[in-house]
Amino acid sequence: MRDLPVLLSGYRCTVVDPPCPKTRDDGAGGQVVVTDRNGVTQFVVSLFVKQRVAAGERAPKGEEIKVTLATDPGPGFEEDTRVELVDPRINPYQIDSPDGRSISGLAFKAVGLKPATPAPLSTSSGGAFGSSGSSAKSGEDK
Secondary structure (H helix, E strand, C coil): CCCCCCCCEEEEEEEEEEEEEEEEECCCCCCEECCCCCCCCCCCEEEEEEECCCCCCCCCEEEEEEEECCCCCCCCCCCEEEEEEECCCEEEEECCCCCCCCEEEEEECCCCCEECCCCCCCCCHHHHHHHHHHHHHHHHHH
């Protein structure tokens, strides 16, 4: 199965490394830009993904993921920016190495990025985002 849709509405995504063109080793010590079958440049972004919780609850540990983007997201997605993925999908993979080891995991893909919508201020659902103003404040302290 390929391109399995992913529902991330219960999670908040924060940019760790801003989007940039995706590259791979060319085998000669250099880097080459990755394109799709149509020759369109692919982009990659690193996100920290953490579950949203209600006020007073403790969120489980988050995870940093790299997401391949099918389109250039454009400017405005600097480090610490809250974002949403447009049409997120996952693909399981397994690669057998020459030394007989097997490497497997999930590859994340999306059409693009968009700025996250403001969090609701309700204390019954997503109340933890009522502190989103304080995260902006902490950004000023940096």
